[in-house]
Amino acid sequence: MENSNGAGAPDTRPTPEEAAAALRQADSDRTAMERLPVPGWYYPILAGLIAGAMLAQLLPSPFSFAGSLAAAVGVGALARVYVDKVGVLSWLTPRQMWPPVVLILLFLFGALVVDQVYDQQWGWVVGAAANAAVLIVFGALYRRSTGERT
Amino acid sequence: MMATDTSTNGFDQTIHAPNRLRICAMLDAATEAEFSAIQERLQVSASVLSKHVSVLVEAGYVQQRKAVRATRQRVWLSMTAQGRRAYRDHVAALRAIVGEDSE
Secondary structure, eight states: OSSSOTOOOOOOOOHHHHHHHHHHHHHHHHHHHHOOOOOTHHHHHHHHHHHHHGGGGGGGGHHHHHHHHHHHHHHHHHHHHHHHHEEEEEEOOHHHHHHHHHHHHHHHHHHHHHHHHHOHHHHHOOOOOHHHHHHHHHHHHHHTTTOOOO | OOOOOOOGTTTOOHHHHHHHHHHHHHHTTTTEEEHHHHHHHTOOHHHHHHHHHHHHHHHHHOOOOOOOOTTOOOEEEEEHHOOOOOOOOOHHHHHHHOOOOOO
């Protein structure tokens, strides 16, 4: 689509200064969408749900699955409440997301290995605490980067 | 001074109107955004925003979805694939006008 004319606007191109100003404004709006404010309760609840899903593995078979399922439903509900509150559905950029995701998967995999290979269940407790800490720290850092207080 | 380089071919008058460029910038960064969230950021009236959104919808760049939540109707906006392409081409054209390399 080239040089479309919308709403009767004349097909005039901006000067370099005008183009630079338009780019600055667009970058600022884009950044605002990429760094949405997150309520203080969001990451602690998310941390609780993730830790709960891991701790549910300590329960006997049908209950461990039910616990994980309940935690997954909880994460979905939390995300929905958040999206409704801010009015924007947006994903973190890969750069923002990979550090906590890699750590969470590492602790999850570690707990699974300790359980399956060594038949030790303490890994789930340690993993749950570690993942809760990862999410709370990540949440605090994210909120600080968006200029929010505690 | 006007740039005439062929790399500015993606320049799009429909997008370039200041508020429409801002709407596209926000929607390109999100999967979906509520009408009122965009309105709050732009600091314009609902009717002004509605007019700009209509132009973008007509061009096939933006789509609207209506949803009722807690008895209130909310309008969610998102960019179409065509809209994202046009917006990115337009940004590349602006960068070319400024004299920067496009991303």
